[in-house]
């Protein structure tokens with residue numbers, strides 16, 4: 038299949054390390070789902086958009102919730118609508134096909150060209166969810182008993198699955214996936230990431246903010262270290278707030294943009310006070326309780 042030869046090299050708005058690019062390309066070449074793990078805010082969800090953009094393919098997003106069932110991704114037989122139509126409608130309800138609504142996997146199978154299918158946050162669902170999907174992802178087809186049809190994927194979708202590791206995934210599922218852990222970006226990669234979002238940012242401000250950011254991440258005992266997305270928000274807050282680079286390391290303004298837990302906030306404040314820094318506990322934004 039020629040579509041398997043597409044090569045992902047990242048996009049202008051998304052910085053993908055060489056290892057990540059390789060994992061994506063291996064998964065595409067082997068026709069296997071790519072399972073992406075990594076800290077929150079490290080670009081797992083955005084990767085799927087970047088792959089779709091980079092390869093010029095449509096992106097279908099299946100957001101997984103705690104109540105999502107694997108069968109929701111295949112199709113839903115809308116019996117309620119059929120019943121309603123049979124009682125109040127004026128058209129023929131014997132054609133069951135009109136009440137079969139495709140789920141995201143069904144849509145991906147029906148698509149006339151290869152799509153990228155993001156199954157986002159698979160670990161939110163029930164522990165059985167990944168196993169229940171295995172068969173359909175393996176054989177790329179499923180039956181619709183209500184109509185007696187078998188739906189075969191016209192083009193094997195590029196399947197990207199993200200997980201925040203809230204739950205362990207079953208071994209049988211892991212065996213079928215290509216796995217990639219997005220390592221937390223080092224400073225030079227982080228600069229590149231910031232640069233695609235804020236190309237005009239003052240370099241001195243960026244350096245001070247990054248030094249403060251990586252220092253905070255190094256403080257022991259944090260329950261939730263700030264991540265890429267929080268750094269991006271912080272840089273925006275600093276810019277909008279007209280904060281000078283000198284003030285960043287002296288006052289750590291808007292600390293609540295980086296730290297979301299009271300425990301972490303207090304831990305960092307204690308460390309700063311020990312260093313003789315007089316950071317206001319409110320740090321410029323209201324604290325939540």
Ligand SMILES: Nc1ncnc2c1ncn2[C@@H]1O[C@H](COP(=O)(O)OP(=O)(O)OP(=O)(O)O)[C@@H](O)[C@H]1O
Nearest residue numbers: 050051052076077078079080081082083230265266
């Ligand atoms: N490598 C990257 N290149 C460009 N932007 C990035 C990168 N990594 C993260 N970001 C930015 O960080 C933010 C968070 O990314 P994203 O939502 O994809 O993270 P996530 O890993 O899916 O987080 P969560 O686990 O909370 O869902 C986005 O605004 C994204 O633009």
Ligand SMILES: [Mg+2]
Nearest residue numbers: 081082083199
């Ligand atoms: Mg995400």
